[in-house]
Amino acid sequence: MAKIAIDMDNVMADLTQHLLDVYAREYGEVIDPVRLNNIPEGSAFPEGVAMKILSAPGFFRGIPVMAGSQEVVKALAAQHEVFVVSAAMEFPLSLAEKHAWLEEHFPFISWKNIVFCGSKTIVEADYMIDDHDKNLSTFKGTPLLFTAPHNLPLQDYTRVNSxxxxAAYFELNAVESGASLQTVA
Amino acid sequence: MAKIAIDMDNVMADLTQHLLDVYAREYGEVIDPVRLNNIPEGSAFPEGVAMKILSAPGFFRGIPVMAGSQEVVKALAAQHEVFVVSAAMEFPLSLAEKHAWLEEHFPFISWKNIVFCGSKTIVEADYMIDDHDKNLSTFKGTPLLFTAPHNLPLQDYTRVNSxxxxAAYFELNAVESGASLQTVA
Incomplete structure (x- = not known):
């Protein structure tokens, strides 16, 4: 049984999609997702806008679930010690919202296994699944880079694209056959 | 420079005193603090009452600061890498309240150095200052038991009573002379 630290934003929660959706709704401009590739997060939006959207009440509560994350995290948690580790502290409003979001979408994750932090340098685990170099580069266990538009240029890590x-990396049951992962947990 | 994980409740925040004060105010009974000694937290109160008080909105926001903690944490943070690590996740309302409490009373602690978690088994640091055996017993660094009424029977740890x-343990400047620790930071 391994200890696995899993990031929320852009890993369990599709933050990028939500940012594009909210921007389109509130600013009336549709941004082609490919414009987000290979550049720092938020820099495809006008100066300060991404930070403003992220800081607004309700943003983090409404993020859609990343495709496949519920089933695979559930299956992982059945076989391993899974911790959700989110750098929530930069956006204080997100603390309550992320907690409620996890209760709704990942009710099988115990409160004991949730960590809201700033820097992740204090996290000790066997694996860390994250989309940020800054979190993975100081991690002493095995880092797994979850693909996000901003991290496409990174080549230093084992990458997981979905x-x-x-599920395949951790050799979870029923994955290769295509059967529902729900049956594993 | 050492990495030091510091607990909030009963370490930086005088939770025990606040619990006694709120109980006296809301239930009209003054409990002698010595009745809390050597027994599990909350068990000196009628069944379920301590949990009810802790779960009420505002409880964690109003806890008084533990005597001496501001000066010494500030001095520690000037010489070491200090992380505030609080098991806030059991009481979801406490997330926002603890964040606001830290901003008010410990404004020199960066959001990057705050961790709200459930289980502390995921925390990696050189030292952990905590009042709970459950947090210290699995810690791989050096545990320091901060004295609280409920932990008086514990004898397995280096104990700090104040x-x-x-400050003396970490040989902070200006401590032994009795000069203000404020000057160190």
Whole structure:
């Protein structure tokens, strides 16, 4: 049984999609997702806008679930010690919202296994699944880079492009046959 | 420079005193603090009452600061890497309240150095200052038991009875002379 630290934003929660959706709704401009590739997060939006959207009440509560994450995290948690580790502290409003979001979408994760932090340098685990170099570079266990538009240039890590690839990496049952992962947990 | 994980409740925040005060105010009964000695937290109160008080909105926001903690944590943070690590996840309302409490009373602690978690088994540091055996017993660094009524029977740890003793343990400047620790930071 391994200890696995899993990031929320852009890993369990599709933050990028939500940012594009909210921006389109509130600013009336649709941004082509490919414009987000290979550049720092938020920099495809006008100066300060991404930070403003992220800081607004309700943003983190409404993020859609990343495709496949519920089934695979559930299956992982049945076989391993899974911790959700989110750098929530930069956005204080997100603390309550992320807690409620996890209760709704990942009710099988115990409160004991949730960590809201700032820097992740204090986290000790066997694996960390994250989309940020800054979190993975100081991690002493095995880092797994979850693909996000901003991290496409990174080549230093084992990359997982989807939750299906996470399931395959950890050799979860029923993955290769295509059967529902729900049956594993 | 050492990495030091510091607990909030009963270490930086005088939770025990606040619990006694709120109980006296809301239930009209003054409990002698010595009745809390050597027994599990909350068990000196009628069944379920301590949990009810802790779960009420505002409880964690109003806890008084533990004597000496501000000065010594500030001095520690000037010389070491200090992380505030609180098991806040059991009481979801406490997330926002603890964040606001830290901003008010410990404004020199960066959001990057705050961790709200459930289980502390995921925390990696050189030292952990905590009042709970359950947090210290699995810690791989050096545990320091901060004295609280419920932990008086514990004999397995290096014990610190006050923030003055924490300052002495880490050999902070200006401690032994009795000069203000404020000047160190």
């Amino acid at each position: 939750w299906e690839e996470v | 923030w003055e003793e924490v």
